Amino acid sequence: MTPQHCGLIAVVGAPNAGKSTLVNALVGQKVAIVSPKAQTTRARLLGVAIEGDTQLLLVDTPGIFEPRRRFDRAMVSAAWGGTEGADLLALVVDAKGGLGAKVTDIAEALKDRTEPKYLILNKVDLADKAKLLLHAERLNALVPFAETWFVSAATGDGLPELKRALAAAMPAGPWHYPEDQVSDATERALAAEVTREQIYLQLHAELPYASAVETEKFEERADGSVEIHQQVLVERPTQRAIVLGKGGARIKEIGARARAELATVLDRPVHLYLHVKVKPGWDEDRQLYRDIGLDWVE
Numbered sequence: 001m002t003p004q005h006c007g008l009i010a011v012v013g014a015p016n017a018g019k020s021t022l023v024n025a026l027v028g029q030k031v032a033i034v035s036p037k038a039q040t041t042r043a044r045l046l047g048v049a050i051e052g053d054t055q056l057l058l059v060d061t062p063g064i065f066e067p068r069r070r071f072d073r074a075m076v077s078a079a080w081g082g083t084e085g086a087d088l089l090a091l092v093v094d095a096k097g098g099l100g101a102k103v104t105d106i107a108e109a110l111k112d113r114t115e116p117k118y119l120i121l122n123k124v125d126l127a128d129k130a131k132l133l134l135h136a137e138r139l140n141a142l143v144p145f146a147e148t149w150f151v152s153a154a155t156g157d158g159l160p161e162l163k164r165a166l167a168a169a170m171p172a173g174p175w176h177y178p179e180d181q182v183s184d185a186t187e188r189a190l191a192a193e194v195t196r197e198q199i200y201l202q203l204h205a206e207l208p209y210a211s212a213v214e215t216e217k218f219e220e221r222a223d224g225s226v227e228i229h230q231q232v233l234v235e236r237p238t239q240r241a242i243v244l245g246k247g248g249a250r251i252k253e254i255g256a257r258a259r260a261e262l263a264t265v266l267d268r269p270v271h272l273y274l275h276v277k278v279k280p281g282w283d284e285d286r287q288l289y290r291d292i293g294l295d296w297v298e
Contacts, residue, residue, distance in 0.1 A: 005054040007087035007170030012061050012110075014102040017092040018122040022153035023047040023060040026163055030265065031060075031183040046184040048177045051167035055175040059086070088169055089117045091143075095127035095150070099135055107142045116169060119145040120162070125152040187266060188218040191228050194265065195258040195274065199232065202254055203242060211239070212282055225269035228262070232274060233282040243276045251276060 011019045024030050024047070031047040049056040061083070083089060089110055093103055110117060119139055121132060136148050147165060151158035177184075185193070192213040199211055217229035232251075234240050244251050251274055259272040279285075 002053045003172055004174050005167065005170045006057065006173045006175050007054075008057045008059060008085055009088045009090055009166060010059045010061065010083040010086035011090050011092060012083060012106065013092035014094070014100075014106060016097075017094045018153045019092045020060050022092060022120070022122060022151075022159075023058045025153045025156060025159055026056065026058060026166075027182050029182055031185070048182050048184075049163065050179065051163050054167035054170050055177065056163070056166055056170065057176060059083075083113075083115075086115055087171060088166065089113060089115050090120055090166075091117065091139075091145075092120045092122050093135065093139070094123055095121040095132055095135060096123045098131065099138060103139075104142065107139055111143050116146045117143060118166075119143070119148040121148070121150050122153055124150045125155050125157060187226075188215045190265065191215050191218060191262055191272075192230060194261050195230055195232070195254065195272075198254045198258045198261070199243070202250065202257075211243070221271075223269075225271060226266060227271045227273075229273045230275070232276045233279045234276065235278070235280050235282065237278055240276050240278050 011023055013019050023045075027047040027049045031045065045060045047058040047060060049058060091107060091110060093099070119136065121127075121135060124132060132150060136150075139145070140148060146169075149158060149162050149165070151162055153159065183190075192215045196211070196213045199213070212233045214231045214233060215228060216231055217227065219227045221227055232243055234243060242250070243254070245253070255272055255274045258274075259270050262270045262272065
């Protein structure tokens, strides 16, 4: 038998660098939600990819930014916490967006870490080609990256080569998950994330970060389908009206799209029931932090 290899790769970067899209692409299917809105990822999530005899454990972390409230601090804490025990640190940079203070600050924070580090310049299909090498040179001057990659997670450009390189860097050891498992997320947690993704996709301009989704009930029916009841939490009545839409049209559309997505992800029929609740200060609820997968931070 060919010896197995398995390793943990922490995928870090500024908000909207394309970390979740990259993890999904390397896994080969959707395990993390994606939207054009920065800070879509709120908690650490593990995607499991296979390349030959190697299992890649890809930790998708929240974007690292300057926190302003407790919820922000918890997300940033989750991002850095996701790097603990990593066999390799992968800094993902939006090549189109260039190098701002957020990116260079994260690079500086990685500089003295002893783990091997890869620089992954993402979105090269959209970037100014003349600036790509300049970005790579500037970041490599800050941090001793073992390798630098130019990829597009959206189009797949450069990903097969990157995946092979990541696999080659992993230590020998048994696989941690069954071959058919692609994530460590529970179906209950995944259901909440899929609905939140639809809220972001449909309302991101009107309802930036003032919402959360709680899965109150996740129950299998005798016919093999699953019944899911969820609460969409907002802070103010005006936000509730936005989520509901005229005559409830918006929440119906959110529910319809989330239901279709969940039926695909869970591979069975889904009955989804959504309720919008005004809960001022929901981001100060310790139980909600636990449900989302975040640690309470002071």
